[in-house]
Amino acid sequence: MRAYRALLRKDLLLELRGRELVPAMVVFVVGALVLVRLGLGGERLAGGTRAATGLLWVVVVFTSMLALVRSFAQEREHGIWDGLLSAPADRSAIWAARASATFLFLGVTQAVALPLFWLFFLQDGRSPSLAVLAAALALADLGVAMLGALLAGLVSNVRAREVLLPVLFLPFAxxxxxxxxxxxxxxxxxxxGGLGALQGLGFLALYDTIFALLGWALFEYVVED
Amino acid sequence: MNGSHRARPDRATAAATAAALLMALALAMIFFYVPTDVSEGYSQRIFYFHVPIALTTYFLFTWGAVNGARFLLSRDMSLDLKSYVPMHLGVIFGSLTLVTGSIWANIAWGTWWFWGDTQLTTFLIIFLFNCAYFMLRFSVEAGERRAIFSAVYAVLGVGLIPLSVIGVHVAQTNDLIHPITFNENGANMDGSMFLTFLVALAAMITLSVTMYLIELRGKRIDDRLRAIRRLAGGEA
Structure with a gap:
């Protein structure tokens, strides 16, 4: 637990000082939402709020790619891996800290994206339930962060990792x-009718549980040596 | 040559003979024995190819993932090939599933693809996962690291398969037209149809096992040849 706290603090401090990732994700999500708005028709919204809600999730997935692609970049570029691996700590702490940091970065980005989504897309007072959307985003971010930390570790020393990571991640998304x-x-x-919120959130919780277990169990194999 | 070297060709030959016999029997039953479906007519016979191929694909993915997990636990490099070969065959059988499914969809429903169908969508997700497995495998130099990465990703697929089945089923509420082969009361078809289906399934699984044995042998010969070349190059 101490190792986890120290590693998470390191990840957050690096981002706070370097401001490398979150600002880029925020600018990307704003640009993507504008692009989607124009793509659905500048004045009249093709497909209405329903199409826009679907596309919001596509934007969320693509934005999370930015965070995942840059995962472990500092460790790789500054030779921190060897130090991390030789530390007398459980290696799953590295995975848990990276997943937690990514989860927080995604949360900050979506705190900007959601109000813009309301501003750009919602018409005639019809909008998806804010509580459902926020709960779904939180659970989805958790799953993306945990699975993404494992996949990012997997490709961190592979050539063409920036291309490979989205390819590996998308089937799971x-x-x-x-x-x-x-x-x-x-x-x-x-x-x-349709899909009830509890049923949907239950599925997202199941998704998180499965990838929490697999990430925790498999990360050790990914970073050995 | 010792006994184990003689045993392997025998196993492949036996499997190939069994596959040829079962396939001939399956074809004879599909075209001359089984009655024509009342609602879909003659073209419904593609069912006896499509469903066994799809089930064989799931069988191959599971086999690949199980051997991947066994490799992670034991570090026996022979298990790497035993995980890779089923995944590779899974892509071939998976492509055939998509093609035969698409043909059947066009005949039965008048459309090449129907997004409302849960089984088609689930299968597409798993097929994309399998393609990604190959992207990963061929991005890493041959050796233990590649074997570990491939095994980890194959094991992740074990999580993806149930999630895709549940997720797509939960998300799509209009799955009304995909024929249900099995339900809680057992096989949803006539006795002769079920018998033909079972023979076709046995033929397809035996064919996949034969292909597995042959490809595995080819890959092992490749590996040995590479080792000999390295050795010869080193000595020169």
Whole structure:
């Protein structure tokens, strides 16, 4: 636990001092939302709030790629790996700290993205339930962060890692996005059945649990030597 | 030559013979024995290819992942190839599933692809995962590191398969048209159809086992040849 706290502090301090990742993610998410707004038609919103809600999730996934691609970049570029691996601590602490840092970075980015989403896309007072969307985003971010930390560790010393990571990650994002989109869209009034919030959130919690267990168990193999 | 070297070709030959016989029997049953489906007509016979190929693909993915997990626990490099070969065959059978499924969809529903169908979508996710496995494997130099990375990703697939099945099922509520092969009451088809399906499934699994044995042998010969070349190069 001490190792986890120290590593998380290191990740947050590095970001606070270097401001390398979060500002880039915020600018990216704003640009992507503008792009989607223009893509759905400048004046009239093609597909309405439902299409926009689906595309919000696509933007969320692509933004998280930025965080994942830069995961362990400092460790790689400044030769910190050897120090981390030779420390007498459980290696899963490295994974847990990286996942927690990514989770926080995604949270900050979405705190900017959500108000913009409301501003850009919502018309006629119809919007997905804020509580459902926020809970779904938090659970999805957790899953993305935990799985992403494992995959980022996997490709950290592989050539063409920036290209490879999204390719490895996207198949895992598909079930997540399909449930999250359906749940968010079905919370837009008038609600005529569809996927209940509890059922959707239950699935996201299951997703998080599975990748928490797999990430914790497999990270040790990824970073050995 | 010792006994173990003689045993391997025998196993592959036996599997190939069994696959040829079962495949001939399956084809004979599909075209001359099984009755024509009342609603879909003659073209419904593609079912006896499509469903066994799809089930064989799942079998191959599971086999690859199990051997990947065994490799991580034991570090026996022979298990790396035993994990890679089923994953590779899984791509071939997976592509065939998508092609035969698409043909059947066009015949039965008049569309090449239907996004509302949970089984098609689930299969596509797993197929993309398998393609990503190869991207990873061929980005790493051959050796233990590549074996570990491939095994870790293959094991992650074990998490993805149930999540895809549940996730797509939860998200899509209009799955009304995909034929249900099995339900809680057992096989959802007539006795002769079920028998033909079982023979076709046995033929397809035996064919995949034969391909596995042959490819595994080829890969082992490749590895030995590379080792000999390295040795010869080093000595020169």
């Amino acid at each position: 598909l079930p997540l996005v399909s449930v999250a989109v359906r749940m968010s869209v079905d919370s837009i009034p008038p609600q005529n």
